[in-house]
Amino acid sequence: MRTSILVLGLLLGARALPAQSLLERSPNLQGTWSLAPGSAAFVFAHRFEFLNGGDELRNIPTLTLALGLPLDLTLGLDYTSNSEVIPGSTGGNATQYWVKRPLAIGPRTDLAGLVAYNTAADSFDGAINLRHRFGRFAIFGEGRAFSDLFGTGDFGTAAALGGAVNITQYLAITGDIGQVLSGGEGDIPAAWSGAVAVAIPGSPHTFSLQATNAGALTLQGASRKSPINLKDVRYGFVFTVPLGTGSRWMRIFDPAPPVAAVQPGDSVTARVDIRQIAFTPAEVRIKVGDTVEWVNSDPIEHTVTGDSGNWGSALLKEGERFRHRFTRPGTYRYHCTPHPVMTGVVIVEEG
Numbered sequence: 108m109r110t111s112i113l114v115l116g117l118l119l120g121a122r123a124l125p126a127q128s129l130l131e132r133s134p135n136l137q138g139t140w141s142l143a144p145g146s147a148a149f150v151f152a153h154r155f156e157f158l159n160g161g162d163e164l165r166n167i168p169t170l171t172l173a174l175g176l177p178l179d180l181t182l183g184l185d186y187t188s189n190s191e192v193i194p195g196s197t198g199g200n201a202t203q204y205w206v207k208r209p210l211a212i213g214p215r216t217d218l219a220g221l222v223a224y225n226t227a228a229d230s231f232d233g234a235i236n237l238r239h240r241f242g243r244f245a246i247f248g249e250g251r252a253f254s255d256l257f258g259t260g261d262f263g264t265a266a267a268l269g270g271a272v273n274i275t276q277y278l279a280i281t282g283d284i285g286q287v288l289s290g291g292e293g294d295i296p297a298a299w300s301g302a303v304a305v306a307i308p309g310s311p312h313t314f315s316l317q318a319t320n321a322g323a324l325t326l327q328g329a330s331r332k333s334p335i336n337l338k339d340v341r342y343g344f345v346f347t348v349p350l351g352t353g354s355r356w357m358r359i360f361d362p363a364p365p366v367a368a369v370q371p372g373d374s375v376t377a378r379v380d381i382r383q384i385a386f387t388p389a390e391v392r393i394k395v396g397d398t399v400e401w402v403n404s405d406p407i408e409h410t411v412t413g414d415s416g417n418w419g420s421a422l423l424k425e426g427e428r429f430r431h432r433f434t435r436p437g438t439y440r441y442h443c444t445p446h447p448v449m450t451g452v453v454i455v456e457e458g
Contacts, residue, residue: 128313128448129345131238133269133283134300135321135329136249139209139219139238142175143440143450145414147350149173152324154317154343165189167341169324181207187323192227193258194334201227203325215240225327230255232326245271247283251326256290263290265330267298276383277306281315287330296320296332302345308407311349311384311446318342351447352414375400375430379451381409381423381443386451394458398432410444419444 132138142148150171155164166189173183183205190201205223212218219236230253237248247269256263269283282301300319307314319341322328333341376397380387382404391399401411403423411429412419419441420429433439433455443449 128306129302129304129315129347130271130273130277130279130281130306130313131245133247133271133281134302134315134317134319134345135283135285135298135324136247136267136269137207137219137221137234137236137326138247139217139236141179141181141207141209141219142173143352143414143442143447144175144177144179145352146175146442146447147173147352149348149350150345151348152343152345154319154322154341156338156341158338167191167322167343171324179208181209183207185323185325187325187328189323190227190328191322191333191335192225192325192327199227201225201323201325201328203232203327209236221326223326225253225325228253228255228258228327230258230327234326243273245273247271249285251330253290253327256287257292257327257331259290259292261290261292264288265326267329271304277308279304285321285330291331298329298331306384311448313347315345316342317344349447351444352442357416374398377453378402380404381411381449384446384449386443386449389451390454391452392454392456393433394456395436396432396434396458397455398430399453400428400430402426402428407445409446409449411441412444414440414442 152169154167158165169185169187171183171185173181176182185203188200190199192201203223203225205221207219207221209217209219217238221234223232225232232253234249234251239246249267251265253263265285265287267283267285271279271281273279281304284297284299286297287295298321300317302315302317304313304315320332322333376393377391377399379391379401381401403409403425406425408422408424410420410422418431423429436455436457439453441451
């Protein structure tokens, strides 16, 4: 409980970061990713080991649902069957409820705080995540604390270190190693993992193939080698599915996005380049009455869609442009409808 209170305090400061893909975190770490308010995501993770010469499988699936909330918070749950948190109670189910807030502390360094409750261990857990990028390389760190580690009744702590090498913008090699530092019973073997992660071009989805000796993707499950591994190595995969915002799902019933009219005399004050599945720059500051122009430089179609649903573009092909004139002060957040991981903001100030 004391760790949860400490982490909750960290959640209340600084500004949130955009959601991150599997290329930006290693398999056994929670990472600093988050969701924009009103958007949702689904993550399917599946780990397994072969038994009886490959004729049978032991499955450890973990399903994650997450929702972006105001104040830059992300609320989620991780549900797993065949939970191995309590060694004497294998085959049972476990749910980890959590809330996270990532914090930007530098141009290349991100921090995130997470508070969780694990139903299998009846434990309040917490974690601090750190990510630092330099060029094609990134390093990750995660400190963890548990009010009831593995159901032993002991307060416990653990730590993990990881890294990633981005071979291209769509391909990365990631890995990590973690160890229980205090609590628990007896000698607890370290947990490790490695993965090949892929961002699927032209889509918001990421996918990874993994090898590990750990179990479910909860803070407790990823803190040690599984106590009931029959093999030294487990294999698996993770698939991320951003679900977009409520306004995006309303397009099922109202498929025509609003298109802002541009007067012939409008002059462009700021320009945003749509390139490599990102808005650059992601933040623009203008005055009331100014016009922003977006140019699609990607070989795939994108949109500029206001999160409010009151303004936006149609699908823009490569080389096409969209302009919008902002007549009222405020903060206008937007995203790409086919690729909701692409987000940006226009801040309109009084003239």
